[in-house]
Amino acid sequence: MKNPTGYVLHHGYVNTAPFVAIATLKTANRKTGNMIQIWFLLTDQNPVDAVKTGRDADTVCAGCPFASGRGCYVNVGQAPLGIWKAYKRGNYPDLLPRDYAMIFGARKVRFGAYGNPSLLPVSLVKAIARVSNGWTGYFHDWQTNPYAAQYAEFFMASTETEDSRVQAVKAGFRYFHVSPNKPEEAMECLSETKGIECSKCGLCAGLTKHRQPSIWINPHGSKSAKASTVALNN
Numbered sequence: 001m002k003n004p005t006g007y008v009l010h011h012g013y014v015n016t017a018p019f020v021a022i023a024t025l026k027t028a029n030r031k032t033g034n035m036i037q038i039w040f041l042l043t044d045q046n047p048v049d050a051v052k053t054g055r056d057a058d059t060v061c062a063g064c065p066f067a068s069g070r071g072c073y074v075n076v077g078q079a080p081l082g083i084w085k086a087y088k089r090g091n092y093p094d095l096l097p098r099d100y101a102m103i104f105g106a107r108k109v110r111f112g113a114y115g116n117p118s119l120l121p122v123s124l125v126k127a128i129a130r131v132s133n134g135w136t137g138y139f140h141d142w143q144t145n146p147y148a149a150q151y152a153e154f155f156m157a158s159t160e161t162e163d164s165r166v167q168a169v170k171a172g173f174r175y176f177h178v179s180p181n182k183p184e185e186a187m188e189c190l191s192e193t194k195g196i197e198c199s200k201c202g203l204c205a206g207l208t209k210h211r212q213p214s215i216w217i218n219p220h221g222s223k224s225a226k227a228s229t230v231a232l233n234n
Contacts, residue, residue, distance in 0.1 A: 006083070007095035007103065009038065010120055017059040018043045021120050022083055022092055023103070024113075033197030035108040035136070040115025041084050047076040047114070060115035063140035065160055065230050066178075066223075073221025080114045097124065101131040108199040111137030111155060118142070118151045125154055136204040138176050143167060154206045156215065160231045168214075175214045176204055179231040186216035 006024035013019070022039045029037070040060045042050050050056040057067035066072040074080065086092065095103060109132045111117035117125070118139040129135055137155035142148040143164070148157075148171070156176035157168040165183060168175040177183055190196040190203070198204070203212050219227035 004091065004093055006086070006092045008087070008092045009095055010124060011043070012119060012121075014059045014062065014119055017055070019060055019115075019119060020087060022087060023095065023109075024083060025103070027113075031191050031198060032110055032136075033108070033199030035110040035199050036104060036132075037110045037113035038117060038120070039080060039083055039113050040117070040119050041080060041087070043087075046084050047080040051076050060119065061140065062116060063143065064116075064158065066227050069223070069226075071219065071223045071227025071230050073219075073223065073227070074114050075222070076114070097127045100127055104128050104132045106133050108133055108202070109135040110198065111135055112139065116141050117155055118145050118147070122147060122150045125151070129154055134199075134202045134205065136198050136202065137206065138204065142171070142173060148173075152206050153208060156204050156206055160227070172207075174206055174209065174212070177214065177216045178219055178227065179216070180218060180228045181232070182216045182218075183214070185213060187213045189215055189217040192217060 006022055008020060009023055010021040020041055020043050024037050027037050041047055051069055054068040061067040116139050117137045118141055138158045139151055139155045140158045142157040152173040157173040159165040159168050159175045159177045160179055165175055165177050177186055190201050203209055204215060
């Protein structure tokens, strides 16, 4: 295939549902900047239908209270659906770890543009991080994932409620808190305060940035009101 726009990194199952991890090479996302984006999508159901049926909350987005249309800022009818359709057309070839340096070398990586990056085996996360020029990542299933401590080295624990934030601190994880209420010890996302792209900031890299504070951001996107309600009432 000539000049593919993305690659399949991994196939697996989450709660018996088949999923795929796909890395896309280009983005028009002004907040993140020029980062490779990694998506986690069900293979047997498009992301729009997965949200409508609530299946996303039990699979690729497990642990996120904003799933199933309850506040997630991601418009699954745009990039996720387009990537899912391209995958179904066979547009993304497989990428083996031995070739990671060729694709991820000197690039910044956004683990989990949609879905939990903890669905990617830790060995693959380490291999990508090792050859990349930095990354960001957030995972919602840190309270139930038996390998949460390993993923927390690379990813932020996604928190929304005060209880989940407290639990993340007790676990020794750095967190990324999405709520109308800013924790006193957290730093506001620099994209919001300074307009700095994620690709240039790089603070959301889990415990590899252990000397840095955790990060807070106000709910954003078209469902921000729903997200705020969920964050304050759960």
